[in-house]
Amino acid sequence: MVVKKKREGFGLEMKTFEGGDGNAYLVFRTGTGSFHVFMEVEAKEAAHQCGATTGKNTRGMWADVWRSDKV
Template sequence: MATKLKRRGFNLDVKSFVGNDGRNYIVFRSTRGSYHAFVEVEAKQAARECGAAAEKNTREMWKTVWRKT
């Protein structure tokens, strides 16, 4: 009976870059070599966009959004 090897860990390398447009890009590289890029935005604005209704501090806004999922 052949033993199937289990995956060990999941590593992501993370770096940030400033683009020619002045925006900050956060880039993840997987262990298999794929890249995923995200544009950094203000956390409070992102919370609003994701459904936080009340204007509280950023942490409280994200807590309400986080609980919805």
């Protein structure tokens, strides 16, 4: 298990966990005790699913998505 603390002042703590299903989970805990969980996915496939065009590297795909008006 890898433990990384978020910068102080933002009220967020972050840890990563490997689930029994083999997936990686990123968990944030807020200063008020709420938990928010994200599952790791392959970045290039996620960019494609969010509307990026193919044929670019992952960074270029995400840059296109970021600049687009698709939200």
